[in-house]
Amino acid sequence: MIATENLSVSYNGRTVLRDATIEAKPGEILALVGPSGCGKSSFLAAINRLTEIIPGASVRGRIRFDGRELETVFPSSVDLRRHVGMIFQQPNPFAMSIRRNLELPLREHGIRDSGELRRIAESALRDVGLWDEVSDRLEQSALELSGGQQQRLCIARALALKPQVLLMDEPCSSLDPLSAERVEQLIDSMRGQYTVLIVTHNLAQARRLSDQVAVFWTQDGVGRIVEQGETEAVFNAPSNPIVASYLSGRKG
Numbered sequence: 172m173i174a175t176e177n178l179s180v181s182y183n184g185r186t187v188l189r190d191a192t193i194e195a196k197p198g199e200i201l202a203l204v205g206p207s208g209c210g211k212s213s214f215l216a217a218i219n220r221l222t223e224i225i226p227g228a229s230v231r232g233r234i235r236f237d238g239r240e241l242e243t244v245f246p247s248s249v250d251l252r253r254h255v256g257m258i259f260q261q262p263n264p265f266a267m268s269i270r271r272n273l274e275l276p277l278r279e280h281g282i283r284d285s286g287e288l289r290r291i292a293e294s295a296l297r298d299v300g301l302w303d304e305v306s307d308r309l310e311q312s313a314l315e316l317s318g319g320q321q322q323r324l325c326i327a328r329a330l331a332l333k334p335q336v337l338l339m340d341e342p343c344s345s346l347d348p349l350s351a352e353r354v355e356q357l358i359d360s361m362r363g364q365y366t367v368l369i370v371t372h373n374l375a376q377a378r379r380l381s382d383q384v385a386v387f388w389t390q391d392g393v394g395r396i397v398e399q400g401e402t403e404a405v406f407n408a409p410s411n412p413i414v415a416s417y418l419s420g421r422k423g
């Protein structure tokens with residue numbers, strides 16, 4: 172579904188990630204783990220072309236979507252972000268009503284019929300388990316929701332566009348434990364429906380959630396993927412000693 176080949180990211184000529192090659196199959200959850208600063212966020216930013224708006228950022232290598240070059244499949248970033256959604260560490264709802272948060276991106280993508288807008292919004296809110304919590308206050312500002320509710324709203328906003336891929340950059344780490352658990356359950360329930368790439372510092376979460384894991388590590392000042400494979404196999408018997416001590420909590 173989504174694959175990278177020798178993907179490298181630099182900022183102002185300094186390479187921070189070199190030759191990252193991964194493949195996430197349709198419906199699979201791929202966890203990206205590794206200590207701070209080894210290029211995990213940069214990797215997601217490159218896939219979602221956020222690097223285009225980061226001053227000094229440059230990307231080399233290939234990204235494929237269903238076997239074809241991502242740029243060919245989605246020449247425009249607007250199209251790309253419809254099919255490849257992104258969720259950030261800090262929930263980032265728009266400063267507008269809950270309903271508008273869901274409807275605005277749909278309108279931007281050409282859906283105008285008010286009945287259809289309402290149907291899709293409701294269905295997305297149900298998908299993230301928010302409908303019962305907010306159905307009587309859809310006109311209230313999204314900023315009045317709790318952090319965990321805001322994050323689920325952001326996930327609903329991405330899901331409303333029917334993406335094939337979701338990129339998640341530490342989606343639970345700013346949430347309280349209960350909200351984090353709910354969001355984790357939500358991600359788990361996406362298996363088979365969406366291809367999910369999730370950056371997490373929570374190794375137990377990576378192990379619980381993911382089908383595959385890629386371990387990033389900084390070597391000589393440059394981030395690389397030093398181990399990847401089926402999650403259980405990597406956690407049970409990592410081949411790289413650095414990875415072994417990281418995954419067992421002794422390093423990183």
Ligand SMILES: Nc1ncnc2c1ncn2[C@@H]1O[C@H](COP(=O)(O)OP(=O)(O)OP(=O)(O)O)[C@@H](O)[C@H]1O
Nearest residue numbers: 182187205206207208209210211212213214225227
């Ligand atoms: N906009 C930027 N300009 C310059 N350097 C940057 C920029 N963004 C990230 N970097 C540098 O790139 C390297 C990789 O950062 P990145 O955020 O991708 O790592 P990460 O593995 O996601 O870290 P964390 O787990 O702490 O979020 C770091 O050295 C960081 O300082």
